[in-house]
Amino acid sequence: MRNLYPPIEPRRTGMLEVGDGQSVYWEESGAPDGKPVVFLHGGPGAGCSPDHRRLFDPASYRIVLFDQRGCGRSLPHVSAPEADLGANTTWHLVEDIERLREHLGIERWQVFGGSWGSTLALAYAETHPSRVSELVLRGIFTLRKSEIDWFYEGPAANLVPDLWERYATAVPEADRVPGKFVEAYRRLLFDPDPAVHGPAAVAWSTWEASNLTLRPRPGLVDKYREPAYATAFARIENHYFTHGGWFTEGQLIADAGRLAGIPTVIVQGRYDLCTPAITAWDLHRALPEATFVLVDDAGHSFDEPGILDALIIATDSFRDA
Numbered sequence: 001m002r003n004l005y006p007p008i009e010p011r012r013t014g015m016l017e018v019g020d021g022q023s024v025y026w027e028e029s030g031a032p033d034g035k036p037v038v039f040l041h042g043g044p045g046a047g048c049s050p051d052h053r054r055l056f057d058p059a060s061y062r063i064v065l066f067d068q069r070g071c072g073r074s075l076p077h078v079s080a081p082e083a084d085l086g087a088n089t090t091w092h093l094v095e096d097i098e099r100l101r102e103h104l105g106i107e108r109w110q111v112f113g114g115s116w117g118s119t120l121a122l123a124y125a126e127t128h129p130s131r132v133s134e135l136v137l138r139g140i141f142t143l144r145k146s147e148i149d150w151f152y153e154g155p156a157a158n159l160v161p162d163l164w165e166r167y168a169t170a171v172p173e174a175d176r177v178p179g180k181f182v183e184a185y186r187r188l189l190f191d192p193d194p195a196v197h198g199p200a201a202v203a204w205s206t207w208e209a210s211n212l213t214l215r216p217r218p219g220l221v222d223k224y225r226e227p228a229y230a231t232a233f234a235r236i237e238n239h240y241f242t243h244g245g246w247f248t249e250g251q252l253i254a255d256a257g258r259l260a261g262i263p264t265v266i267v268q269g270r271y272d273l274c275t276p277a278i279t280a281w282d283l284h285r286a287l288p289e290a291t292f293v294l295v296d297d298a299g300h301s302f303d304e305p306g307i308l309d310a311l312i313i314a315t316d317s318f319r320d321a
Helices: 090-103 116-127 145-152 161-168 181-189 194-209 218-225 227-242 277-286 305-318
Strands: 012-019 022-030 035-040 061-066 109-114 132-138 264-269 291-295
Touching (some): 012 090, 035 090, 035 116, 061 090, 090 116, 109 116, 109 305, 116 132, 132 305, 145 181, 181 194, 181 227, 194 218, 194 227, 218 227, 277 291, 291 305
Parallel strands (some): 035 061, 109 132, 132 264, 264 291
Antiparallel strands (some): 012 022, 022 061
């Protein structure tokens, strides 16, 4: 069973001005002349963590991480009262990735993304296929209505009713309408009063965090209770889900043919509640040349043992390509 590589610190960091008053935090670690890889974090709105650097052999990879607009160390942070999400869409982020690639002088790079990061990786690769050497995708999410409805509108409650109840009861009783929870949360999350948006953000964020792993891991949820983190995370997710990611329905899977010729690995936990395996299966069917790994004893999180093993095998297999 493969483990994360040892902890490392960034060699250099920076803030990249990407327009619209937005500055994106980026960092590089590993080998300066190594194989370039860009890591795309989840959420949207989760930001990067030091463990994300450790998915790649630092002796072989030039490891690039960045925090997407409005979250992590990027500015302005969406937890701020005056934050404006008008210039925060999937297609803004796709072009931010391109701008960062050009800024770093990289011709082509491996694109690695999990959960929402898999969505963004697919959107980027389908838009700029010539810039992608390989794709490593985990916990596949494409923002189809059925995917959002499954987790945020009620069906997942059939498996975790106790956790769902905490999410549902954070919404005023009159607004607890099946199929309308994302809409109800939008009103709460964007209310200017911290007494309104704060508890709603924590409820939204901890609902997701509580379902990341196959077995409960209470310590994992703690970060999602921190007010600034929870507010940015919940607001950005809700904003993207309300707009369907700015995709036409089923767009990313329908356009998977644009990825032909890009070596791709798809890793999915069989018991992933956040992003059920049907989406990964549909992508696999649309991209049959990709390597498809369905991990039988895993949920959603990248550090579930079987998922982590498959991801490290994938990055190791590509490091000399």
